[in-house]
Amino acid sequence: MTTFNPFEEKPINIEKTFLDWKSLNPRPYDKHDTDPYTKCRIILMNGTEFEAQWFSRNFSRHCYDNELRQQLALVRRVEQQQQKRISCLKPKDESILEHTISYEQLAVDLTSVLAKNECNCTVKNALNLALLEDFDHLYRYSNLLDIEYGIHPEKLVGGYTEIMPARPTISEHRHPLDSIFPYVNNDKVDTLTKLNIGIITAAEQQTMNYYMNVANLYNKSDVGRRLYQEIGMIEEEHVSQYESLKDTRATWLEELLLHEYTECYLYYSCLQTECHSRIKRIWEECLLQEITHLHKAKDLLHKYEKKDWDEVIPDGDLPKILVLQPNIGYVRDVIATTTGNTQQGLCVVPLHDLPESANFYKYQNIVNRDISCVASHNVIDCRIKYKHKDYRYQTAPSPLKELRDRQKDNTTLARDPRCTPKESTVCGTTENSCSCISKSCDGKTTMF
Known part of the structure; x- marks a missing residue:
């Protein structure tokens, strides 16, 4: 297989990459x-x-060296142009809700791909926990799209991704103290793990920001506005979970190098997998820009910290490219084995392991005190009343019997132990036999 090492590519002058x-x-x-x-x-x-x-701005705000801040501003201007260019690829006639379906499809299939290839148990657990929640969000938004626009969401996802319930959104609301994972040790984890953490953090952050900004712009219904508000709060949880995995000991310049390397990896992956010829050319141009940014980050790391790039990224060859593809079987397996999980402290645990005094129940009793006010439930309830069953696109019945009833929304699964299967696994094994879980559950900040 041909390898690609962006550190071995020749950079171009950054100022020659400015766009009109x-x-x-x-x-x-x-x-x-x-x-x-x-x-x-x-x-x-x-x-x-x-x-x-955004990382560059925060770096600049915490940097006392004006020359370094100027170099950050130089790269950041191009990053801003790249973002504006990519953002404009979305057409004007694509509604907020149609675009949301793509957001959630990305969340499902991106998280699945990362989880399948992840070897660090803590990171894999975090991915699988949020995977089922984004999968359920796709189901809730799809029902809203069907009700309010009469559009069948399976056409938007191209049949690549199933649309059915998983861990109910109402069950995903957790106390903020239960939204942090132990951070990894960059010296001990694979480069792919570092990439995965950065990729999923950025992706979920984008989703959180999108929902924060469009909730008040959704003009079809009040329940739609409230659904964006509710799911936006879950996305805040996800961002907190994912960003907590980053090695907090890394320096700003080490993180800058990792950011630029991650962008090279993603643009190269997009270039290799894109089927739209015109957009493929954009990915190619962006990759050339990012190679230049990577070399700038490498030079800054050496100048200010006297470190070589391979002290941060031991092997510059990009890992196996990221391919967005159907993950129906994987998602079904995760639904069948982990839907009853939640988070307690620093670890993923089965709901049945929580004591009655757990923060999860305290928080649930506050935010979900009146179920009739929970938008994610209201949407499904409306669809059932309107068409006598919920909307789904599935290749077979749900792997969980608790989620097969299409005439009643399940609001107790993974929220009430009496209505949640006791059989629940973590990281593909039972909780007690997963060493990384037992380490992370002791309340200490253990690095893996």
């Missing part, structure tokens, strides 16, 4: 005939560029 207004405003894709995964890649890279410039 025409280049910043590319022709949008056609929402009717563009492959769903092309739309997902656009959302992914939009979020990646937002994370890049």
